Amino acid sequence: MSGADLGGPPTVGPLEPWPATVRWQPISRDLIWVQLIRMGVLLAVVVVAVALGWAFSGHWVFALVLGVVLLLGALRAVSVVRAVRAWGYAEREDDLLVRHGLLVRRLSIVPYARMQFVDVSAGPLERAFDLATVQLHTAAAASDARVPGLRPAEASRLRDRLTALGEDRAEGL
Missing domain, CATH: 1.20.5 (Single alpha-helices involved in coiled-coils or other helix-helix interfaces)
Incomplete structure (x- = not known):
């Protein structure tokens, strides 16, 4: 039985698809x-x-x-x-979800309060295709996440939003 069967929030097992309750944002093709x-x-x-x-x-x-x-x-x-089609991200109230992977699915959940800084980078090839990557850095290196394949305007918006949310959430610690 899942949490939804018991009247609680739906649970997602390690072998099930990505959480369906989240509105996933795709990256650029x-x-x-x-x-x-x-x-x-x-x-x-x-x-x-x-x-x-x-x-x-x-x-x-x-x-x-x-x-x-x-x-x-x-x-x-x-x-x-x-x-590339498997990549996605979702902004929630307290954290950012980043998913990717085909054979090995990876779902990273990065709490805004744990973010130390956010980078936006774009190499020559990415710039030629008008793309950028947002890299999130936390105190634990293993929990760092990245969102590649974003348009520069969306990457800047996401960086600014994550930075603001990170500062707001960190103040309460």
């Missing part, structure tokens, strides 16, 4: 392109290195490695698309 480009550059370097090894040695092992690398690259491309 443009992050898919950022991730695919990063992966493509790395894949190209590995393919060129393996192809050169094959060309100079002529050994069949290099052909096998090349095939495996290309197959793994295709599988990773599919998983990148699905992984």
Whole structure:
């Protein structure tokens, strides 16, 4: 029996989907392109290195490695698309929820009162796609959370809101 069956709040087990009682905010799908480009550059370097090894040695092992690398690259491309769609965040009264993951689902709950500071960052590739990442820092490094793939205006809004809420909640401690 769950908490909802007993008249209490619904409970979510570790194997159940994300909490349905929360209004999840998705991240930008443009992050898919950022991730695919990063992966493509790395894949190209590995393919060129393996192809050169094959060309100079002529050994069949290099052909096998090349095939495996290309197959793994295709599988990773599919998983990148699905992984980006799994990201989401939700602002609640006392905390921020951040979810992500396909095979291993991760739900981070960061209380506003525990936040020490909030960063907004954007590398060259993210800036090219007009994206930014919000990074939350707490006293416990293991509880840090990040929300990638946000438009800069939304990242700034979220940073400012989280900072204000963190300061308000910390005053009561």
